[in-house]
Amino acid sequence: MLNEDDPVTRHYGGEALLTTIVDALASSGRDLQRLRPADLAPVDAFHMRGREATTELAGCAGFARGKRVLDVGCGIGGSVRYLAHEHGCRAIGIDLTPDFVTTARALAALVGLGDAVRFLVGRATALPFADGTFANVWTEHVQMNVADKARFYAEAARVLAPGGRLVFHDVFEGPGGVPHYPVPWAADASISFLATPQRVRALLGDLGLRVLVWEDRSERSLAWFEAVAAKHRAAGPPALGVHLLMGPTAPIRFANVTRNLREGRVVVIQAVLEKH
Numbered sequence: 001m002l003n004e005d006d007p008v009t010r011h012y013g014g015e016a017l018l019t020t021i022v023d024a025l026a027s028s029g030r031d032l033q034r035l036r037p038a039d040l041a042p043v044d045a046f047h048m049r050g051r052e053a054t055t056e057l058a059g060c061a062g063f064a065r066g067k068r069v070l071d072v073g074c075g076i077g078g079s080v081r082y083l084a085h086e087h088g089c090r091a092i093g094i095d096l097t098p099d100f101v102t103t104a105r106a107l108a109a110l111v112g113l114g115d116a117v118r119f120l121v122g123r124a125t126a127l128p129f130a131d132g133t134f135a136n137v138w139t140e141h142v143q144m145n146v147a148d149k150a151r152f153y154a155e156a157a158r159v160l161a162p163g164g165r166l167v168f169h170d171v172f173e174g175p176g177g178v179p180h181y182p183v184p185w186a187a188d189a190s191i192s193f194l195a196t197p198q199r200v201r202a203l204l205g206d207l208g209l210r211v212l213v214w215e216d217r218s219e220r221s222l223a224w225f226e227a228v229a230a231k232h233r234a235a236g237p238p239a240l241g242v243h244l245l246m247g248p249t250a251p252i253r254f255a256n257v258t259r260n261l262r263e264g265r266v267v268v269i270q271a272v273l274e275k276h
């Protein structure tokens with residue numbers, strides 16, 4: 001069931017988001033009449049290492065033109081637009097936060113992809129699709145907001161066609177202790193449900209998903225945050241960035257996630273798994 005008052009949607013929502021993004025695009029010198037999907041990358045890749053991570057993940061998954069791809073927890077739709085535009089996929093995004101879905105549709109129209117992609121409001125643990133619908137299920141930085149990991153991954157596996165691939169880039173519990181909050185995905189521990197990579201890997205095996213790629217990206221993520229922080233110290237924050245999705249507490253959220261990575265409180269894994 002969708003709940004307008006879900007604490008996760010309250011964490012992420014923001015009615016004026018589209019206006020904020022369009023204003024930032026204009027003030028950072030982008031020509032709004034000639035926007036390309038890649039122009040949105042600084043703001044629409046709401047995960048560690050931004051567009052770099054999206055491109056890397058797509059590269060290790062192997063996407064074929066015309067294949068159906070579902071992005072679970074698509075946010076404002078950056079990866080959906082990327083997969084449609086760069087890989088020719090028939091991409092659909094689903095997300096719990098209505099403001100993000102509305103913004104995802106409007107941004108797709110703005111870059112001329114309005115007819116190429118679809119966005120729906122929905123819950124990852126109750127996907128509104130028949131079994132075996134998709135060649136790929138893609139998800140980045142979503143399951144840490146989902147308490148029921150078994151259901152989250154079971155739904156992803158269910159909607160995959162046999163031979164299809166689950167592709168993810170995600171945040172997990174590290175050995176270094178409880179994370180410092182707030183972080184980009186949660187103001188406090190009440191909507192942050194971190195599991196260890198070992199637990200999730202075992203769960204995926206039980207669902208009949210075979211690991212093709214399993215890579216720890218924690219060090220690269222930390223280096224990326226440190227480089228971004230150094231740039232901000234030197235030149236100030238850019239007009240266009242994912243801080244627009246986080247509001248005034250963005251700096252402390254960035255600082256905490258950097259510290260959590262440095263202290264091994266969270267780890268980042270990218271993976272590709274195949275369904276039998």
Ligand SMILES: C[S@@+](CC[C@H](N)C(=O)[O-])C[C@H]1O[C@@H](n2cnc3c(N)ncnc32)[C@H](O)[C@@H]1O
Pocket residue numbers: 008009012044045046047072073074075076077078079094095096097100122123124125139140141142145146184185
């Ligand atoms: C950190 S953002 C990542 C967005 C996007 N995957 C990206 O990388 O740009 C987390 C997203 O997960 C969505 N989300 C959290 N829990 C969800 C659930 N149970 N079902 C669907 N979406 C969910 C949130 O609404 C938010 O858009």
